[in-house]
Amino acid sequence: MSSTTVRHPKGPPAEVSDRAAVPFVWAFFDSSVGAKITVALTGLGLTAFTIFHMIGNLKVFSGPEAINAYAHFLKHELGLLLWIARAGLLAIFLLHIALAVRLTLRSKGARPVGYAYPGHVRATVTSRTMIWSGAVVGLFVLFHLAHFTLCWVTYAEVAPGRYVSYLELKDPKEPLYQDVYSMVVVGFTTPWLAALYVVAQVALFLHLLHGVQSSFQTLGLKNGRFRTAIRWFGFAVAATVFLGNVGIVAGVWFGLYPVAPQ
Numbered sequence: 132m133s134s135t136t137v138r139h140p141k142g143p144p145a146e147v148s149d150r151a152a153v154p155f156v157w158a159f160f161d162s163s164v165g166a167k168i169t170v171a172l173t174g175l176g177l178t179a180f181t182i183f184h185m186i187g188n189l190k191v192f193s194g195p196e197a198i199n200a201y202a203h204f205l206k207h208e209l210g211l212l213l214w215i216a217r218a219g220l221l222a223i224f225l226l227h228i229a230l231a232v233r234l235t236l237r238s239k240g241a242r243p244v245g246y247a248y249p250g251h252v253r254a255t256v257t258s259r260t261m262i263w264s265g266a267v268v269g270l271f272v273l274f275h276l277a278h279f280t281l282c283w284v285t286y287a288e289v290a291p292g293r294y295v296s297y298l299e300l301k302d303p304k305e306p307l308y309q310d311v312y313s314m315v316v317v318g319f320t321t322p323w324l325a326a327l328y329v330v331a332q333v334a335l336f337l338h339l340l341h342g343v344q345s346s347f348q349t350l351g352l353k354n355g356r357f358r359t360a361i362r363w364f365g366f367a368v369a370a371t372v373f374l375g376n377v378g379i380v381a382g383v384w385f386g387l388y389p390v391a392p393q
């Protein structure tokens with residue numbers, strides 16, 4: 132086994148095994164700066180996904196054909212690319228959560244007793260509650276996958292007194308594929324489900340409101356004349372995602388969709 136000689140200024144040379152040397156990537160994630168940069172970059176990646184996902188979902192306003200064709204394209208025409216994208220999304224989702232939780236625990240461990248003068252520390256409510264808004268969004272994503280991707284809904288009321296499972300909701304044009312339009316409309320007709328989605332969107336709004344500008348700050352871009360612009364950009368992203376997603380839920384309640392589900 133190879134070894135390296137380490138010289139300490141106040142001690143004799145010591146032999147250190149190379150096994151103790153940590154790979155660069157691991158050392159990078161383990162350092163606070165590396166973890167913060169990774170949380171910032173993965174956070175911006177997840178934000179980009181959320182924006183594109185919302186834009187795609189807004190096709191529900193154009194009717195069943197538009198949203199179903201879009202869903203079929205993503206799910207059945209991309210082949211291997213879909214699985215590469217899913218694996219990438221899962222990896223950055225897990226990295227973001229793991230490193231953000233560890234940074235929070237470390238900073239709490241470093242200061243177990245709160246500041247004597249909390250008013251002197253410039254931290255907003257949204258920044259101090261990032262871990263909680265993030266936890267709500269994370270739990271929402273798990274629920275959402277069970278709801279729309281895995282179709283674990285067995286009891287959806289498609290007409291007064293007529294219940295079916297989501298897997299039975301097939302596209303009238305392509306009976307082999309799911310009728311995503313009906314899944315969305317039937318789903319949000321259920322009051323508790325609509326309420327749960329809206330609450331999750333409030334948590335997502337708060338998380339993005341602080342998260343987007345904080346990511347730019349970590350990357351050293353929120354300085355000088357860009358400071359105000361980045362604060363506004365963070366607000367614009369959070370508000371757009373909130374209005375788009377809540378708009379889809381509200382659309383069901385206000386009867387905005389052109390055709391009723393079968």
Ligand code: HEM
Pocket residue numbers: 181184188202206217268272275276279280311315328335376377379380
């Ligand atoms: C009202 C808001 C939303 C609607 C109507 C909606 C709708 C959908 C639908 C229909 C699918 C399944 C697509 C399919 O399998 O054919 C899906 C998948 C997904 N959604 Fe959403 N979504 C919403 C908000 C969100 C938010 C806020 C997030 C994340 C923060 C999110 C994350 C995901 C993920 C990760 C998937 C899985 C993608 C995949 O299968 O690879 N969604 N969504």
